[in-house]
Amino acid sequence: MTYRTEHCGDFNESQIGTDAIASGWTARRRDHGGLVFIDLRDRSGMVQLVIDPEHAPAALDVAQAIRVESVIRATGKIVARAPETVNTNLSTGAIEILVDTLEELAPSDPLPFQLDDEGVDEALRIRHRALDLRRDVMRETQYVRTMTTRLIRRYLEDRGFWELETPILTKSTPEGARDFVVPARLEPGSVYALPQSPQLFKQLFMMGGYERYYQIARCFRDEAQRADRQLEFTQLDLEMSFVTRDEILELTEGLYCALWQEILGIELPRPFLRITHAEAMLRFGSDKPDLRYGLEISDVSELVANSGFSVFKGAVEKGGAVRALACPGAAALSRRELDELAEFAKEWGGQGLAYLLLDPSGEVRSPIAKFLSEEELAGIIAATGAQPGDAVFLAADSAAVVVRVLGALRPHLAARYELADPKAWSMLFVVDFPLFGYDENEGRWVAEHHMFTAPRAEDEDRIESDPGSVLSEAYDFVVNGSEIASGSLRINRPDLQERVFRTVGFSDEEAEDRFGFLLRALRFGAPPHGGIAPGIDRTVMLLVGTESIRDVIAFPKIAGGFDPLTDAPSPATAEQWRDLGLVVPPPKKQDA
Ligand code: ASP
Numbered sequence: 001m002t003y004r005t006e007h008c009g010d011f012n013e014s015q016i017g018t019d020a021i022a023s024g025w026t027a028r029r030r031d032h033g034g035l036v037f038i039d040l041r042d043r044s045g046m047v048q049l050v051i052d053p054e055h056a057p058a059a060l061d062v063a064q065a066i067r068v069e070s071v072i073r074a075t076g077k078i079v080a081r082a083p084e085t086v087n088t089n090l091s092t093g094a095i096e097i098l099v100d101t102l103e104e105l106a107p108s109d110p111l112p113f114q115l116d117d118e119g120v121d122e123a124l125r126i127r128h129r130a131l132d133l134r135r136d137v138m139r140e141t142q143y144v145r146t147m148t149t150r151l152i153r154r155y156l157e158d159r160g161f162w163e164l165e166t167p168i169l170t171k172s173t174p175e176g177a178r179d180f181v182v183p184a185r186l187e188p189g190s191v192y193a194l195p196q197s198p199q200l201f202k203q204l205f206m207m208g209g210y211e212r213y214y215q216i217a218r219c220f221r222d223e224a225q226r227a228d229r230q231l232e233f234t235q236l237d238l239e240m241s242f243v244t245r246d247e248i249l250e251l252t253e254g255l256y257c258a259l260w261q262e263i264l265g266i267e268l269p270r271p272f273l274r275i276t277h278a279e280a281m282l283r284f285g286s287d288k289p290d291l292r293y294g295l296e297i298s299d300v301s302e303l304v305a306n307s308g309f310s311v312f313k314g315a316v317e318k319g320g321a322v323r324a325l326a327c328p329g330a331a332a333l334s335r336r337e338l339d340e341l342a343e344f345a346k347e348w349g350g351q352g353l354a355y356l357l358l359d360p361s362g363e364v365r366s367p368i369a370k371f372l373s374e375e376e377l378a379g380i381i382a383a384t385g386a387q388p389g390d391a392v393f394l395a396a397d398s399a400a401v402v403v404r405v406l407g408a409l410r411p412h413l414a415a416r417y418e419l420a421d422p423k424a425w426s427m428l429f430v431v432d433f434p435l436f437g438y439d440e441n442e443g444r445w446v447a448e449h450h451m452f453t454a455p456r457a458e459d460e461d462r463i464e465s466d467p468g469s470v471l472s473e474a475y476d477f478v479v480n481g482s483e484i485a486s487g488s489l490r491i492n493r494p495d496l497q498e499r500v501f502r503t504v505g506f507s508d509e510e511a512e513d514r515f516g517f518l519l520r521a522l523r524f525g526a527p528p529h530g531g532i533a534p535g536i537d538r539t540v541m542l543l544v545g546t547e548s549i550r551d552v553i554a555f556p557k558i559a560g561g562f563d564p565l566t567d568a569p570s571p572a573t574a575e576q577w578r579d580l581g582l583v584v585p586p587p588k589k590q591d592a
Helices: 057-065 122-127 136-158 199-207 245-264 277-284 310-317 335-347 374-384 399-416 457-462 494-503 508-522 536-544 574-579
Strands: 019-032 035-042 045-051 071-080 095-106 181-183 191-193 212-220 232-241 273-276 321-327 354-358 391-397 427-431 436-439 444-447 474-479 482-489 529-534
Touching: 019 045, 019 095, 035 057, 035 071, 045 057, 045 071, 057 095, 136 212, 136 245, 136 536, 199 212, 199 232, 199 508, 199 529, 232 245, 232 536, 245 427, 245 474, 245 482, 245 529, 245 536, 273 277, 277 399, 277 427, 310 321, 310 391, 321 374, 321 399, 335 399, 354 374, 374 391, 391 399, 474 529, 482 536, 494 508, 529 536
Parallel strands: 045 095, 273 427
Antiparallel strands: 019 035, 019 071, 035 045, 071 095, 181 191, 212 232, 232 529, 321 391, 354 391, 427 474, 436 444, 474 482, 482 529
């Protein structure tokens, strides 16, 4: 027996008059005065079956008993559709299969939801994922995913990369999140950690002399889930030896141009912008600025240092900053909307938000205008480039707070006024990140990227004396305001690695205990090396245009790390706990 002479979507006019066999799912069935029509679907598309009772009475009985989504097999002949029934939206819309025999291969129960219903609860869709995956949008997304990884492999293989594997049961590879741990049955009291990334192993490949490595790698981070985060996710992890930062950025740029070209048919303008971290923070208040719109921040601290407005003067006197941005069309905001924006600023740690509204006539309306001189007003307007009809928003505080407030306000206003061109792509690299950041809670320096990132050579001698001033060889790739990839050149000398460990608070014993395997490898000649790791899930999100990472992962988890499909995580049995040498915790109380 054959299941098909052609996939459903591939039948065509050239086959008219020939015998056909097709198998797939019953997408729809319609009774039309004696004739029954079935839309038969498989991965490739859809073909219409016609069952004529005069021609095939037995097939009619089968057709009438069939439920939607049942799997069937039909034999028959390809015939041309009557001109008025040709469907130009369908690749097979000019023909249909006149059925001789129809067979139900596997019946479907009544469906828990209709596939074309947009309003179905997501947990229910995931619970019945096998059904949900049959929706066109899901299939198209998974196809984009497969095209993406296929193209990545081709692109990297062409450039001499080897696809190599790294362990899943391993020791902590910190990327700043909590580790998932797996209790070791054979070593009671000990655990393996699941990798937060293959970071240290890819570095070991470089030390092993393999020059160019990549992996489509699953990573695990035990952290709160958000719309763009999952406990496990996939990244393209790559590493190169004897390489400069710019070579890595160019490779990444070339890869994204190829993806956009091949999958979306879009030619991205090159080169992608490169901007330093310091400049990004100053001009956009963010290390992942979205440049599809303006709303650029200007520093007006000097202009208002001696202002009659004490809030401005005070902020500057205390070593803080006054910065401003102009929002097109926002002069028409109501009092209530302005109050809401002030509240928004407070949520981000500001004290409020000062504003100037530029009437279309050019007149300035503002509660603070009377405290500002003509020069100050004109200076602020000139600095921000505000036009009649615009509003200028100003924040005055410590520089860190001002950056945070205006950095949050920018995307907020862009969304409110739909300032981003939906067809535009903002692709850029942020470079020269600080090596360390100070963690107030922990009272110590922490690595901004990760502890294996190299400092810029010219900053190396300040690691101990002024860690906050040391810039690194780390970079991010940012698309439309989201961080899509991070990477860096790495430390390749043990003494330098030890200094960084000490600066983030490890004693030499702790460093040896946690990262002895890395230090050991570094002592036998490590090449200069570096790499990057673009998120595959996030890249596919951009390519298909969704905001939810769960749309691009075939089997995702929902809030709380719960998987509605398998009901994982599920309680371990007493026996499992015993085998692991662990104490059985009391069962968690069911929520009321
Ligand atoms: N391991 C880093 C990450 O997962 C990327 C890199 O430095 O290559 O973000």
